[in-house]
Amino acid sequence: MQYISPTTVDEAVHALSSATGACRILAGGTDLLVQMRAGMKRPDTLLDIKRIDALHQITAEDGGWRIGAAVSGAEMGEHAALVSDWPGVVEAVNLIGSTQIQGRATMAGNLCNASPAADSVPALVAANAVARVVGPHGQRDVAVLDIPSGPGKTTLEPGEFVASTYLPARGARSADAYLRFIPRTEMDIAVVGAAVSLTLDADGICTAARVALGAVAPKVLLVEAAARALIGSRLDAPALDALAEACSAAAKPIADKRGTVEFRTQVAGVLARRATLIAQTRAGGPA
Amino acid sequence: MSAIHVTTTINNDATEFLCAPDETLLDVLRDRLGLTGSKEGCGSGDCGACSVMLDGRLVCACLVLGAEAEGRTVATIEGMAVGETLHPLQRKFLEHAALQCGICTPGFLIAAKALLERHPDPTEEEARYWLAGNLCRCTGYDKIIRAVLDAAAEMREAG
Numbered sequence: 001m002q003y004i005s006p007t008t009v010d011e012a013v014h015a016l017s018s019a020t021g022a023c024r025i026l027a028g029g030t031d032l033l034v035q036m037r038a039g040m041k042r043p044d045t046l047l048d049i050k051r052i053d054a055l056h057q058i059t060a061e062d063g064g065w066r067i068g069a070a071v072s073g074a075e076m077g078e079h080a081a082l083v084s085d086w087p088g089v090v091e092a093v094n095l096i097g098s099t100q101i102q103g104r105a106t107m108a109g110n111l112c113n114a115s116p117a118a119d120s121v122p123a124l125v126a127a128n129a130v131a132r133v134v135g136p137h138g139q140r141d142v143a144v145l146d147i148p149s150g151p152g153k154t155t156l157e158p159g160e161f162v163a164s165t166y167l168p169a170r171g172a173r174s175a176d177a178y179l180r181f182i183p184r185t186e187m188d189i190a191v192v193g194a195a196v197s198l199t200l201d202a203d204g205i206c207t208a209a210r211v212a213l214g215a216v217a218p219k220v221l222l223v224e225a226a227a228r229a230l231i232g233s234r235l236d237a238p239a240l241d242a243l244a245e246a247c248s249a250a251a252k253p254i255a256d257k258r259g260t261v262e263f264r265t266q267v268a269g270v271l272a273r274r275a276t277l278i279a280q281t282r283a284g285g286p287a
Numbered sequence: 288m289s290a291i292h293v294t295t296t297i298n299n300d301a302t303e304f305l306c307a308p309d310e311t312l313l314d315v316l317r318d319r320l321g322l323t324g325s326k327e328g329c330g331s332g333d334c335g336a337c338s339v340m341l342d343g344r345l346v347c348a349c350l351v352l353g354a355e356a357e358g359r360t361v362a363t364i365e366g367m368a369v370g371e372t373l374h375p376l377q378r379k380f381l382e383h384a385a386l387q388c389g390i391c392t393p394g395f396l397i398a399a400k401a402l403l404e405r406h407p408d409p410t411e412e413e414a415r416y417w418l419a420g421n422l423c424r425c426t427g428y429d430k431i432i433r434a435v436l437d438a439a440a441e442m443r444e445a446g
Contacts, residue, residue, distance in 0.1 A: 003291060003308035003354045026352075033350050034331045036309065046308065048355060074344065098420020099398065100335055103344035104351070186419045187333075 005048040009134055009163055012049055017136040017159035019045045025161045026050070027070055028104035030097060031113040055163060058082055063169025066132075069108035069162050074099075076107065086167050087282055088176030088195055088275075092123035095180060098187055108162045114148040117190045117215035121148065123178040125212035125220050126195035129167050135160030145212075148219040174199040175282030177275040180214070181267050183258070190215045191259040194247065194271035196279045198230060204285045206230045211243065211276075216251035216268050223250040226272060235280050243276060244269030295356040297322070298366030306353035313337045315353035316363060324364035324393045328422065335421035338394035339363050345401040347420075364393035367400065375445075376400055376438045383434035387425035395421045399435045407443055411436065 006012040016023055021044030026032055035041040049055055055068035058079050065082050073093045076082060083090045093107050096119050110120045111131065124144040131142050136159045144165065149155050156162070176197035182188035193214030199207050211226035225246035233239035246269075253264035280286070290305040297320070306315050313330075316322040316339070328334035330349045337348040340362035341355075348363075367374045376399050379385070386392045395418065402409060402417045409417065414435050415428075423431065 001308045002289075003352065005354070005357075029350050029352070030332055033311070033352070037330060046352070048352075050355070072344070097332065098335065099401070099417050100338055100345050100347045100420045101332055101350075103341070103346045186416060 001044055001046065003046045003048065005051040007051045007053070009052055009054060012047060012052060012161070013134055013136060013159070015045075016047055016161065019047070021045065023047055025112070027106040027109040028072060028101075029109075030101050030105040031109060031115075049161070061166065065167045066164050067107060067167070068164050069106060071106060073102040073105050073107070077102070082167075085170040086127060086176060088178045088197065088279065089120065089123045089127050089129070089167060092119045092178035092180075092193075092195065095119045095178070108165055111144060111147055111165070112154055112156070112162055114150070114152050114154050114219070115189075116148075116151050116218055116220070117193065118148075118220075119178070119180060119190055119193055119214065121220045122193045122195035122212035122214040123176065124165065124167075125222050126176055126178075126197040126210045127167050128197070128210060129165050131162045132164045132166065133160050134163045139163070141166070145220065145222055150218045171199055173201070173283045173285070174208075175279045175284075177278035177282065179271045179275045179278070181259075181271060189258070192216055192251075192253075192264050192267045192271055194268060194275050196230075196272060196275040198235075198276070198279050198283060200280065200283045200285045204234050206233055206235055206239075206280075211247065211272055213247060213251060213268050213272070216253040216264050221250050223247055223272075225250065230276065235276060235285065240273045240276060244273045247272040291354045293354060293357045295358065296360040297356075298362055304353065308352070308354060310353045311349050312339070312341075312351040312353050312356055312361070313348035315356070316348060316361075319353075322363050322365050326390050326393060328390065328394075333420075333422070334391070334394075335398060335418075336391050336394040338397040338421065340397065340401060345398055362397070364397055367396060374400065375441050376403070376435065379434040379438040379441070380431070383430045383437065385427055385430040385434035387427055391421060391423045391425075395423070395431055399438070402435070403439050403442060407439060409436070409439060 023045040024043040055070040180190035180193040198209040209227040209230040229242035248269040251268040326336035328336035
């Protein structure tokens with residue numbers, strides 16, 4: 001096995017496309033090094049992207065934020081302006097692992113590890129985030145929703161990797177929230193995750209919404225019926241009931257040691273409802 | 288598999304070592320440099336017994352490659368006391384009997400030091416969440432938290 005640590009994106013793209021055998025991108029390493037130790041992954045080359053300065057930046061861009069693939073969760077949590085615009089995305093990232101893990105783990109890594117239970121991914125999908133994918137044929141922008149294709153699998157082509165993630169501009173009276181269910185108080189993997197991003201008008205009526213669920217299907221779900229239930233409403237009881245019903249209907253979970261199908265199906269609706277109310281409060285709507 | 292030559296700074300000492308590409312920083316510290324204070328509990332980032340500071344960030348050394356230390360600064364438990372003088376956290380751990388078997392202790396001390404550098408006056412809840420990535424199987428959490436908060440109070444007074 002070899003370890004390489006290029007200092008530019010171009011160098012990394014070239015190294016990745018010319019590598020012989022299996023090459024894995026090393027960002028925070030909090031999944032990859034564990035998988036290597038367990039023998040689940042045996043790369044011939046590890047390509048460490050943390051020496052690429054550009055990928056360490058959180059940059060304001062067109063009113064939104066571009067977050068480099070090497071930015072750690074801790075760095076996102078310490079960025080006050082990012083937290084203010086996208087509190088749900090940041091709280092989802094910051095739920096991943098311990099303080100030690102936060103010092104290393106990256107949002108792009110969480111996305112590309114492609115766990116159905118990844119905490120940041122529903123929040124990114126609700127945020128309508130876009131991944132910038134680089135590869136031998138240049139760069140392309142891909143909706144985060146379209147990056148994972150199933151457990152441990154992504155739609156990235158050979159030679160491609162995610163260089164950054166873009167969170168769009170946030171309008172007035174807009175906010176997001178992410179909640180997950182775990183049986184412990186911290187340091188666990190989501191049994192169900194729910195993210196809501198919404199915009200309110202001056203009268204408190206919801207004018208835009210996106211709702212996403214994690215850990216209830218092979219990949220993250222964008223639940224458009226749930227968003228439709230919110231849009232045009234004051235987020236009152238009937239709208240929230242319809243939202244919860246749509247989320248439970250969309251959930252197609254498996255049963256495992258962490259939760260049954262019935263439990264996950266119901267909790268998907270419960271969490272989406274609670275996340276909506278948190279997002280509403282953050283957006284300046286009624287508490 | 289060719290060895291990688293790494294130049295780094297560990298506990299303020301310029302250090303060089305050779306390591307394999309897939310060798311963790313924890314294995315380098317323990318097996319190549321003789322710094323056995325950092326412990327291997329789980330080897331998968333769950334227990335925090337191998338906590339070290341890497342460029343001022345609290346990390347698990349088992350989830351860092353030795354090669355990644357090139358040009359960076361590492362702080363381990365071996366650098367915590369100054370000569371024979373224990374760090375206030377170390378002293379308070381002894382006073383509060385906040386350890387039993389001691390395997391988790393170096394990691395807790397490094398993590399607690401990182402906490403107090405950022406939050407000199409943490410609430411109990413903040414301290415418990417910050418240290419949630421450090422596991423103690425002798426079940427000494429209460430004594431550990433009391434030792435950390437007591438050390439924090441003393442360090443604030445010392446100003």
